[in-house]
Amino acid sequence: MSNLNELSITEAAAKLKAGEITAVDLARACLAEIEKKNKDLNIFLEVFDDVIAQAGAADARRKAESSEGKESHPLLGIPLAIKDNILIEGRKVSAASKMLENYTATYDATVIKKLKEAGAVFLGRTNMDEFAMGGSTENSAFGPTKNPLDPSRVPGGSSGGSAAAVAAHMALGSLGTDTGGSIREPAAFCGLVGFKPTYGKVSRSGLIAMGSSLDQAGPLAHTVADAELLFNTIKGKDALDSTSLDQSQWQGRTLPLQKRVGVPRHLLKEGVESDVLQKFEESLKQLQAKGYELVDIELPSAPLALSVYYVIMPAEVSSNLARFDGVRYGLSVKGENLFDDYAKSRAAGFGPEVRRRIMLGTYVLSAGYYDAYYGKALAARDKLTEEFKKVLAEVDAIAVPTTPCPAIKIGEKSDPLSMYLLDIFTVTANITGNPAISVPMGMVEREGVQLPVGIQLTAAHGAEDILFTIGKEVEA
Amino acid sequence: MISKEEVQNLATLARLELAPAEVESLQKDISNILEYVGQVSAVSIDGAEPKAPMLRNVLRDDAAREAGDTMAGKEARVKEAFPKREGEYNVVRKIIQKDE
Numbered sequence: 001m002s003n004l005n006e007l008s009i010t011e012a013a014a015k016l017k018a019g020e021i022t023a024v025d026l027a028r029a030c031l032a033e034i035e036k037k038n039k040d041l042n043i044f045l046e047v048f049d050d051v052i053a054q055a056g057a058a059d060a061r062r063k064a065e066s067s068e069g070k071e072s073h074p075l076l077g078i079p080l081a082i083k084d085n086i087l088i089e090g091r092k093v094s095a096a097s098k099m100l101e102n103y104t105a106t107y108d109a110t111v112i113k114k115l116k117e118a119g120a121v122f123l124g125r126t127n128m129d130e131f132a133m134g135g136s137t138e139n140s141a142f143g144p145t146k147n148p149l150d151p152s153r154v155p156g157g158s159s160g161g162s163a164a165a166v167a168a169h170m171a172l173g174s175l176g177t178d179t180g181g182s183i184r185e186p187a188a189f190c191g192l193v194g195f196k197p198t199y200g201k202v203s204r205s206g207l208i209a210m211g212s213s214l215d216q217a218g219p220l221a222h223t224v225a226d227a228e229l230l231f232n233t234i235k236g237k238d239a240l241d242s243t244s245l246d247q248s249q250w251q252g253r254t255l256p257l258q259k260r261v262g263v264p265r266h267l268l269k270e271g272v273e274s275d276v277l278q279k280f281e282e283s284l285k286q287l288q289a290k291g292y293e294l295v296d297i298e299l300p301s302a303p304l305a306l307s308v309y310y311v312i313m314p315a316e317v318s319s320n321l322a323r324f325d326g327v328r329y330g331l332s333v334k335g336e337n338l339f340d341d342y343a344k345s346r347a348a349g350f351g352p353e354v355r356r357r358i359m360l361g362t363y364v365l366s367a368g369y370y371d372a373y374y375g376k377a378l379a380a381r382d383k384l385t386e387e388f389k390k391v392l393a394e395v396d397a398i399a400v401p402t403t404p405c406p407a408i409k410i411g412e413k414s415d416p417l418s419m420y421l422l423d424i425f426t427v428t429a430n431i432t433g434n435p436a437i438s439v440p441m442g443m444v445e446r447e448g449v450q451l452p453v454g455i456q457l458t459a460a461h462g463a464e465d466i467l468f469t470i471g472k473e474v475e476a
Numbered sequence: 477m478i479s480k481e482e483v484q485n486l487a488t489l490a491r492l493e494l495a496p497a498e499v500e501s502l503q504k505d506i507s508n509i510l511e512y513v514g515q516v517s518a519v520s521i522d523g524a525e526p527k528a529p530m531l532r533n534v535l536r537d538d539a540a541r542e543a544g545d546t547m548a549g550k551e552a553r554v555k556e557a558f559p560k561r562e563g564e565y566n567v568v569r570k571i572i573q574k575d576e
Contacts (some may be wrong), residue, residue: 089553176521242534307513318490323489327568332559338569339491347493356494356505359483362490363506364513376516383519417508 002293004029005169009226012172013074013328023062023077025120026172027055028078034123034170041146043155043164044085046092047124054121055079061119061391075233076119081171083162085132085208086217088112095208096140097130099330099349110241111175111217111234113465118233126161128349131321132177132210134158135185135422136408139353144410147189148451153407156186159476163220173221173230176203177207179214180309181402181426181466184438187220188402188454191440193471194220195227198461199433200245202231203238204453211316212243213431214309224439224471231464250462257469261287261457262297262395271424272404275444276453280401283455287399290473297391301384302428308384309427310420311364311377317354318361324349356416385432392434392460397470399457400425402438406451425456434458437467439474477507 004026007015015021029049036046048054058077065072083086085095089107089112094100108116115122129139137145137160143162147153148168155164159176163186167173176183178196187194190291195218202217209215219230238244263284268277284294326345333344350358358459364373391398403422413419429436438454445451459466483502487494494502541548558566 073558089550099539104553106550106557174536242536304515304519310509311516322491326559328566329557329559331569338571341569342491343487343493346491350492352498352565355494355498356502358490358492359486359502360506360509362486363478363510366486366489368541372517373510373513376519377513380516380519416505417512420509 001170005033005172007172008222009075009078009172009229010223017072017079023055023058023079023121023189024052026077027051027079027123030123030170033144033168037148037168037170041148041151041164041168042127042143043145043148043168043170044081044124045094045096045142045161048122050089051079051121051123053294057121058121058257073233074229075115075119075168077121078172079121079123080115081123081126081162081165081174082112083159083176084128085177086112086175087208088122088125091125093125093208095131096128096142097349097351097354098141098256099324101141101331103205107206109217110203110238112206114236115175123165126159126165126174128161129158129182129406130180130354131208131317132158132182133353135181135315135419136410136413137161137186138410139351141351145412147407149191150407150451152409153451154189154410156189156407157187158182159220160186160434163192163194164361166192166220166222171195171208173219173226175217175230175234176220177210177215177217178430179210180313180430181423183218183220184402184426184436184454184456185422187438188440188452189407191452192220192222193440193475194226194438194454194457195225195231195467196429196436197231197235197464198250198435199430200243201235201435201462201464203236203241203244205240209320211313211430212320213316214313216430221426223436224468226476227437228468248307249464254463255465255469257396257466259291260293260295260395261470262295262391262398264297264299264302264398264400266298267302267400267425271421272401273444276401276405279442279444279453280399280455284399287470287473292470292473295395297395299384299387299391299398301380301387304380305384305428305431306420306424308380309376309423309429310360311373312381312431314357314361315365315374316361317357318365321350321354322360345453353416381431384428388428388432388434388458389460392441392458394467397457397459399455401428401441402454402456406446406453407445429458435464435467437471439471441474477503478510479503
């Protein structure tokens with residue numbers, strides 16, 4: 001038998017249910033792995049000191065439920081890692097920023113509340129790009145996280161710690177947040193399944209906001225079934241997030257499948273590394289062999305997606321991060337006058353990438369530029385959303401590689417724009433609000449090391465079940 | 477390329493203190509990024525009135541929050557987070573001043 005920390009959530013849940021193992025056994029196995037590797041890989045910013053107690057409580061609850069003849073939730077006693085921008089009451093939550101280094105969460109995020117109700121065990125909070133801004137976890141104020149598959153490389157980002165924790169078998173699954181690919185890109189770089197739900201499917205209450213019209217929380221896991229289980233536990237309309245919706249509020253198609261997958265070949269002509277493209281073609285063939293029809297589709301506005309994203313996102317960032325003023329919470333630096341208090345607190349608290357995006361957002365929203373940038377980006381966003389709607393009425397899902405390349409080297413991309421290009425295929429689903437999943441599609445070799453790459457599937461709004469169904473075919 | 481003055485003005489609007497070296501690097505970075513994202517200005521929005529894009533207002537009922545509400549009973553933790561506190565109060569700088 002493999003080590004307990006190497007089990008999938010589904011496997012562990014079956015063993016817990018059968019009484020073969022306890023939640024304490026699972027927690028111990030994960031903690032031992034963390035102890036062994038975290039110092040080198042810098043994955044967890046904090047490992048909670050009450051993990052065994054949480055697991056013990058889960059075991060006690062299982063016993064009580066079983067004596068009452070009640071079925072326990074499959075996540076009861078499952079050890080999970082949580083990204084450091086998701087609030088757990090009474091615990092530190094820093095968004096990997098000096099600004100919130102000593103901040104303690106005042107309440108539970110709705111996703112945490114739901115996981116607590118299910119009985120999941122929280123191992124600790126994972127490293128990330130500061131305020132979720134980045135694609136490599138190099139922008140953390142607490143040092144980069146290393147990819148467990150090749151420590152000279154990044155795990156992706158911004159949910160890099162959450163991805164690396166699962167890939168290194170320190171946790172069975174994890175939660176991340178995805179504003180422009182921050183779950184799917186690290187999932188691809190670490191050989192995992194990463195899932196971004198339809199905008200509005202999962203409550204954003206208690207996430208440290210980055211781009212409020214783009215952010216969604218979602219799972220990272222070893223298998224599609226695990227990701228589906230985590231998603232089904234955290235989803236749902238929430239009175240604390242007025243952008244959350246019920247399933248009934250989507251008119252989108254759902255199962256049964258038409259078994260048609262759209263491929264926008266016009267987007268793949270350049271920029272994707274050739275062996276990544278080859279793996280992509282192989283997984284398409286695999287789908288074809290399972291009776292899927294591949295359809296050439298056109299998304300005329302898709303080449304604009306990255307530009308649209310890098311206008312809308314910084315605009316929302318500059319507004320959302322205005323709350324960090326050194327007055328109500330977080331880092332506070334005293335200056336000569338009130339303006340100075342603000343400017344000094346924000347300069348000391350925010351890292352370079354966060355400052356860059358705040359400045360960019362301030363620019364695109366300022367009088368004289370608003371129409372040329374933000375106004376146009378909103379118009380393009382509508383156009384793109386319409387194009388996706390139209391295409392997704394004809395096919396079940398749209399397939400592209402999740403990233404143009406496998407995990408990059410730490411320090412490889414020092415120019416911000418070249419880093420942004422990693423998001424070229426992932427930002428679209430955030431702009432349009434569609435659900436999207438990244439599933440491993442094989443390995444490519446770089447410098448003698450086998451590195452995973454992922455295929456991304458995007459479905460109609462509210463049609464998560466389509467992604468899980470096709471995702472399982474890809475991973476099989 | 478955007479000017480140093482423009483960068484400085486943006487920093488003022490954004491309430492950020494910048495070191496001189498950062499003004500220069502931001503000049504370069506912001507200009508490069510703007511050149512790339514400038515593609516969006518080619519999008520045609522002729523004809524159609526700017527429509528409200530699939531958005532609608534969602535209002536909650538005007539009702540008191542119940543005991544089980546997420547934020548209920550969390551005052552103590554909110555106060556603990558204040559950078560400078562005096563008893564029940566968050567201490568802030570005097571903002572309203574007499575014009576000289």
